[in-house]
Each structure stands twice: as C-alpha cells, then as structure tokens.
Amino acid sequence: MMTRRKFQEWSVILLGGIAQAAVAVPALIYLLVPGGKKTGGGWTDAGSIATLPTGRPTEVAIQQERQDAWKSSVETTTVWALKKSDSEIVVYSPQCTHLGCGYHWEEGQQHFLCPCHESVFSKDGAVVSGVAPRPLDRFETRIEGDRLWLGPLAQQEGKG
Numbered sequence: 001m002m003t004r005r006k007f008q009e010w011s012v013i014l015l016g017g018i019a020q021a022a023v024a025v026p027a028l029i030y031l032l033v034p035g036g037k038k039t040g041g042g043w044t045d046a047g048s049i050a051t052l053p054t055g056r057p058t059e060v061a062i063q064q065e066r067q068d069a070w071k072s073s074v075e076t077t078t079v080w081a082l083k084k085s086d087s088e089i090v091v092y093s094p095q096c097t098h099l100g101c102g103y104h105w106e107e108g109q110q111h112f113l114c115p116c117h118e119s120v121f122s123k124d125g126a127v128v129s130g131v132a133p134r135p136l137d138r139f140e141t142r143i144e145g146d147r148l149w150l151g152p153l154a155q156q157e158g159k160g
C-alpha cells in the first residue's frame with residue numbers, strides 16, 4: 001500500500017523526469033542529428049537558354065532551396081549569365097569578390113561595375129580595375145535540353 005508521502009515523492013520524481021526530458025530530447029536531437037546551416041547542394045534550374053541573348057550578360061532570377069537546420073525554404077535571388085553559344089554559358093555569382101556588394105552590367109562600357117568601391121570586371125569576369133581581389137566567381141553549369149542548370153559556386157583565382 002502506497003502512503004500519501006510516497007505518492008508525493010514519486011509524483012515529484014516523475015514530473016521532474018518529464019521536465020528534464022522536455023529539455024534534453026530536443027537538445028540531443030540538435031546535437032546528434034546532422035543538419036546545421038547549409039544551402040541546397042543540388043542543382044538549380046536557371047530557366048530556358050532560349051531566353052538568353054548571345055554575347056550580352058543578362059541578370060537571371062533563380063529560386064534556390066535553402067536548408068537551415070530542419071527548416072527548408074525557397075528563396076529568390078539573381079545571377080549573371082553570359083551565353084557565348086547554345087552550348088557554352090558562363091554564370092557569375094551576383095556578389096562582387098571584394099566585399100560582396102551587388103554589381104551590374106554597363107552595356108555602354110561593356111563592363112560589370114561594382115559601385116561600392118568602384119571595381120570593374122570584364123565581360124569574362126576578370127578584374128579590370130579597382131580593389132576586387134579576384135575575378136567574379138562562377139557557378140558550375142550544365143545544359144539539359146534547353147534548360148540551364150546551376151551547380152556549386154567555384155571561387156576564381158588571380159586577378160583575371
């Protein structure tokens with residue numbers, strides 16, 4: 001037969017265990033289950049190559065899946081694509097290699113210009129002038145049918 005005192009002791013122990021489990025289980029899952037911050041490592045559909053003009057850099061909107069721990073979301077961003085031919089397309093990261101500002105294509109000057117600290121890049125992404133330490137970073141690309149796919153971003157070396 002359980003006394004009132006024993007019942008209270010066991011109740012306190014049981015409730016304490018439940019409270020500890022409520023804190024410990026999520027913490028253990030966070031520590032043990034792989035996840036962490038990462039962006040979608042897969043390939044991203046960048047649209048039809050038929051819409052890209054040949055020889056002129058074009059800003060292209062893409063949607064990338066982003067995985068942040070257990071939360072998955074889709075974000076829209078842009079990249080710069082240069083179609084040299086139907087089988088050769090170069091795609092640049094939208095961020096300047098100096099401090100990551102957005103740059104734009106100046107058709108009149110035939111250069112990419114970064115207004116933050118006045119870095120200038122050629123159509124091929126090489127540094128023409130300014131403080132940028134290296135050429136524009138490029139995405140790995142592949143063409144399937146008339147679709148352009150973007151893979152991982154590769155950092156370029158040197159000035160150009």
Ligand code: FES
Pocket residue numbers: 096097098099100101114115116117118119130131132
């Ligand atoms: S961020 Fe582009 S020049 Fe500084």
